[in-house]
Amino acid sequence: MFFDLVFVFAITQISHFLLAHFTVQGLLQSAILMLAVWWVWVYTSWITNWLDPEQTAVRLMLFALMALGLLLSTSIPKAFESRGLAFGLAFAAMQVGRTAFFTYSVPASQAKLKTSFLRILLWLSASGALWIAGGLLHGAAQLGLWLTALLIEYVGPVARFWVPRLGASSTTDWSVEGGHMAERCALFIIIALGESIVVTGTTFAEIDWTVTTMSSFAVALLGSIAMWWIYFHIGVHVGAERISHSSDPGRLARLAYTYLHLPIVAGIVVTAVGDELLLAHPDGHGDVKATFGMIGGPLLFLFGVLLFKQSVHGRWQLSHLAGIAALVLLTPFGGLLSPLLLAAAATAILLVVGAWEAISLGVGDRSPIE
Incomplete structure (x- = not known):
């Protein structure tokens, strides 16, 4: 560490x-x-x-x-x-x-x-x-x-x-210990999320506190919490177990942790950019930069998590697919909505994805598509 x-x-x-x-x-x-x-x-x-x-x-x-x-x-x-x-x-x-x-x-x-x-x-x-x-x-x-x-x-x-x-x-x-790779990559996700929270806190500390800026702060923080929940609630533990019991752990680690974690981390970084833009300019209409950060970041993150979870337990998470579709449908409205409303909508989608996955797996769904 x-x-x-x-x-x-x-x-x-x-x-x-x-x-x-x-x-x-x-x-x-x-x-x-x-x-x-x-x-x-x-x-x-x-x-x-x-x-x-x-x-x-x-x-x-x-x-x-x-x-x-x-x-x-x-x-x-x-x-x-x-x-x-x-x-x-x-x-x-x-x-x-x-x-x-x-x-x-x-x-x-x-x-x-x-x-x-x-x-x-x-x-x-x-x-x-x-x-x-x-x-x-x-x-x-x-x-x-x-x-x-x-x-x-x-x-x-x-x-x-x-x-x-x-x-x-x-x-x-390339025989690897499953717990080691899962723990290391989970720590990097925490690093990326921590950077997002630092950006949010630093920017919020330097601006005037109004109802709008405090709402923006809450939306940005909830977005980070939703990302943490989506990644850590299911994927991280399943990945460690799957790699530990794999007949070829090197091949699985190469795919799941070496390549497929990259879009997850990149999505968090892009989202951090969106959070900084949100706190700096919550009102008015969004632009290409705001849309890229507030929708592109969560979209890239969710796409990476979808591929990662599919690689470690062979399921295409329906909740994640639905979330990706919803974010894509939200994209054309990026120039019509204020940054606050745009970020709130994207965060709401992430929260629904996390809740959907937790509830569906909680009732024992074991079909190939969640």
Whole structure:
């Protein structure tokens, strides 16, 4: 958890970056930053599945990652301007350095695991060179190199890190402890929700307290509570149990926790942007930015949770599907309703989804579609 504190700051930086750069290019840049921050965190979670954090060498490695993580986080506001090289160097150092440390630490008796991480090290070294090269450039060249680096990073697990002459890893080589991965990802969800609450509290403290602003504060807080309920009431426990009893936990962890948690976290970050806009301008008519934050955030979150829950217990949650449909139907009204009414409607949908799921599972529905 001490290591995770760095990422509280990183998530805050990304939400502020998105708010300050709300253009098509800014959205793409924000997505790159979000994908990078999530990837460096989730890779560390995989590594700590095997390492003993009580050992001094492991602790020193994590402290080094924290220092690099702070450099990465502080570079985010100007990552596409004057601090691109700092961001690229910090990211590459975290990915390559951590993997090299683990590859060296794996005993020779665990040959398959050692070879698996040698493959990963080669892939991350290739992408790391692109992160550093992109940091030296600006504009389209930087975007192109960093997008290519991300493509290498994200395709790697799917390709099982195939390397000429070394072949590909097997997901059975990535044996993970179910409770560890579920707990780690749940903590990151808490980090993201905590950032949303911090944004809400900070903004509310700086504005005049009126009936409208207090109503906006209540709506924003209820939205965070609804997201917490939707994720934690059912999914987190089922995921831990399913991974623990899976014949191929590495494959399930790769899908459910490595990839499918990304839209969940991104949805919370986008919602935090919407909450800040709501508290700053609750009256009048909404605009594209407000609609994106207040509807797009919950929509992305709910879509991610739907896919995550389907992956761990094979059900398409009807409550989640209905919530997604309702949010899509609400989107055209984004420019007609005030930000307060728009956010209240989106929050109400999330609350209904959470209540629907809790009630339906409480009565023992076990059909393929909830």
